[in-house]
Amino acid sequence: MRVLMIEDEADFIAKVVAACGSSGKITLATAIDYGLYDMEIVEGTPVEEQLLAHLSALLEREPVDLVLLDTDLSRAQARLRTQTEYRQAFQSIGVPVARYRKGQSQTPLAKLDFLRRLSRDGASAIYVAPEHRDESALAHTLVPWLLHVHDGFAELTRRLEDKAALLEADEGPAGILAALLGRPALKADLLGYTSPNFFFFPMGEEDGSAVKRHATQLGYWLHNYILAFPGPILNEVAAAAFLNLTPRCFRDPRVRQLLDSCKYDGPFNDLDAYYWKNDLGVFLDTIDGDLANAKELEGIDLERIDDSPYAAAYYCVLTHEPIRRDQAAVSPDWIPSGAGVTRIKESEFDELGPMLRG
């Protein structure tokens, strides 16, 4: 896998180069290697057009699978373009971008701000979470994460190549992604994630790189919206909440084994353990709506989130913990309406929400 890293701090570049080199799976090229510092801007043509042409030519000679982009390129003293310009250019080309912000620990305020930004700007890059760029252990955090992300995009591309006819059909992004995930019925659920972002899917423009471009767009959508704000696909904590179990209880090997058939196996499944909400629901129906009725779990003291066994709890996207219904705040408008299991804890949101309200 070949990654282009656009970063202006030599120290950090050296660390990432070392981490990628030790993995033996990633070849990392830098902005200097690709001559990005030497790009000359001429007057008369928009900068964006010049950058797109320049990058397209470079990537044609030496393709990359993923771009790793720093959010703050101010130390390059204007010899590099801005991260926004790079993101836009790579979006047009169809190369996935993973962007990161170096800096301090993530505070609750910063986390909430990050989520809000993600819901607004998540259609042009994947964000590298702070835990995936722990500088002391990049080989164990960033490198596997990059590989999994790349696998996710590659898988989507493969599936789309196999079903390229989908692009011709009048399915829209929700229909296409549902088909690629092998669950056409999911289209209705995915529509709940399109309303704020549908304009990012210019499905009508077809050319040679259409599959690549659309796979990248769909990858951003799947990763940044559908998986980040649990609804039809649930991460482990969200799945626990849906089943009204504490995460500790959910991680009991017997519980996991019981629910193994509900696991999600689509693109990005290596990033976390994901479950199909619909499959969990179907399974619950077979045991009268409560895991406690499952024979396989007899003798296990199931810890609940809500005392009422049939109640469903929610996943707090800010604290990553399950919360009861009465602990949940009314969701802000930037949480996709399809994210049915996602909420924010009211006590946290009362503190942080007003600060972020525009």
Place this chain on the structure above:
Amino acid sequence: MGEEIKQGAREPESARPKHATFSVSAALFEELGERLVSKPEIALAELIKNAYDADSPTCELTLTDDEVIVADRGHGMTEQEFLGSWMVVSTQKKSAQRFSRKFRRGMAGSKGVGRFSARFLGSVVELTTVAEDPSQPGMSTQLIATFDWRQIAQQQTIGEVTIDYYLTPAQPTDTPGTTLRITQLRDEAKAISTAKVRSDILRLTDPAAGLEEPAFAFKEAKIARSSDRDPGFSVTFHDSAPANADEITPNVAAAILNAFVGRVRIEVTELGLLKYDVFWNRGKSPIATGAFPISEVASAYSPEELKPGLNAEADERGLIKSVAQIPHLPLTDNLHSPVFIDIRFFPLRAGTFSNLGVNGKEAQKWVSRNASLAIVDNSFAMPAYADSDSDWLGIDASKARNKRDWLSVYTPTLFPMSPNAKKDPSLNPMLALPRGTQLIGRIHIATRKRPPDSASDEWLQPNMDRESLRDNGAFRLLWHISRFAVEMLAHFDRSARLEEEDRANKERDRQAHQALASAIEEVKSAPDIAPPHRERIIGHLVEAQERVQEASAYAESSRLSLELMSMMGVMAGFMTHEFEKTLGNLKGAAALLQNFAAASPALAEAAATLNRNEEALANYLAYMRLFISKARDPHPQAFKARGQVSLATKTLGSLALAYGIEIAIDIDPKLPGPLVPLAAYNGIVINLVSNAMKALVPKLSDQPRRIRVFATNDGNRHILVVADNGIGVPEYLRKRIWDPLFTTTGEEDSPLGSGLGLGLSVVNQVVHRLNGRIDLVDKAPPGFITAFRASLPLQPSAR
């Protein structure tokens, strides 16, 4: 249209157009003379302008009950000039000729109709003019013509009017010049008070009167031959009318005018560059100067810019609503005239006329009598703006209404008023606007006839009656420039008075200190005070002395410190950016240390400390970043009080933890906060809580350190109480805690640092601005020593 032409082409020959011409009734002269001019002094001024334009050094007026004589020693008129100019109504010659032929004076009588003003004064005018005969050098002619306007008016048309004139060689004793003798005086002319006309004429014709004269009036003179240097122009009265008893000699007038407290001098070049100088307290060097193109501000007030959008609201002038409070709009961005302004300010204050050799009261009276901000066009004052009661700049109107906003469009750009200054009458410079009776100044312009091919109608132009200027965009622009001059006086006067107050305060401090020192010495050496009493009295006096010293040192440093701190606002932006990177480095360093922790356990501890500190700082940074973004857009916002108090106290949580301070929040989670900007509420909480923390740190460590934040809603008000069991506020400091920069904890005394010392002062200001109040509670709740209670309206409109 094309169709009409075709039809016209088919018309029979008999339908060819005929030609009509205007015929002008001789009664027009009556109109011009009687209606064009409204007052005798204006009629006379128009005749005097002709003398000025003829390069005469003087114009001599004789005013009797039977006749008015206007005589000059100018170049006179040859027969050709008499026939070609004098006898032609509204000749274009004067518009083409901008400067007089010999001394290059700016032509004052620009429309060529001034001579008919004589008609206003009397029915018969005898013209006698002596001029050099250009065809016979050294020879002169004398031309005499008599105009009987009553007979002239009886003619059907002007063309039928015939004037007899006599042309003879002039006698050697006859000097060149023109004399108009007006007889058969009209009632208006007879009724005039000679003394009044005399002073009015002087006002209109001697407009500079001790003020600086504009360079452009003499611009052309510089290129004239040295032998033709302009000797100046004066009007004299050849009669026995007594001089006004109030008149003073020109020298004294000049001395008074130079005793100004404030003076503004403005030049606007024909290219539109405005240069200003401000002089203060009789100074000859300016205390402030500046220059800018007038169009830079004016272009934002053009008719196009002020045109409301399709469905936008308009003011009564049809301009956008946001400029409804600004008079005299819209503006053009070019005056087509140079401008020169010299305005002097004489406030009614002790010492204004000291050391002048003139009785101060008399000088003040003279200023009041001569107070005027006349517009002077080509060296002649325009009557509409020359009267002392002509408030054409709206200065007295502003004073009467206690206006607090600048009205000139230039002043807010050059001398913006801070919201604080606007609100506080002791700081608001508009409330220091001089009164009209305290200002003597002239606004010189040099209008010229607008060329017929000029695309724009927006030129400075006198009205037909010569009394005022046409009300167009150029006049309005002149209004804003002139008003700017007066508002500058207000701005600098306010600053000067504040500085003066500051000096006086310092002097009072010095005197108080000196008096106390003397008292101490006196008591020390007083033999009849018993030693124990003496020690006690001296003890009190020394303490008082220390307080005085403390107060004056504080006052001295506070202003400078405030200014310095305000300048540091720019650092906030840099800090958030750089700080973030530094925190990243800290984290990296902690991780490195952790790698070596196995070899040295001390490193593990250092790494943990670094991580803890980094997290605390990251919290501050995240909080500050959002706080700043909220503070930039301070609009009222709904929120729950507990959430915000909790956020603010959590931000300070690591410090509280480090100093063993327990912060309890006693607020219902659902309690709505007041509808105020979020940054304001957070700022109030952060400041009150950090203040309480500072009061707790000096406490002995074996005692509990507690802060309790309580909030409730009572009727229409939100009540927030922050109580602590810290060291308390000494009785004698209870009032001073609201002073800016006052702090009881020095940097070394308090491990929390002394902060900026602005906390309570700013909190007080913010709370007041939100229509709330804040108090140091007389009796803190049980278990606490100090409590601050802020009360804010739940809705912005509530008080």
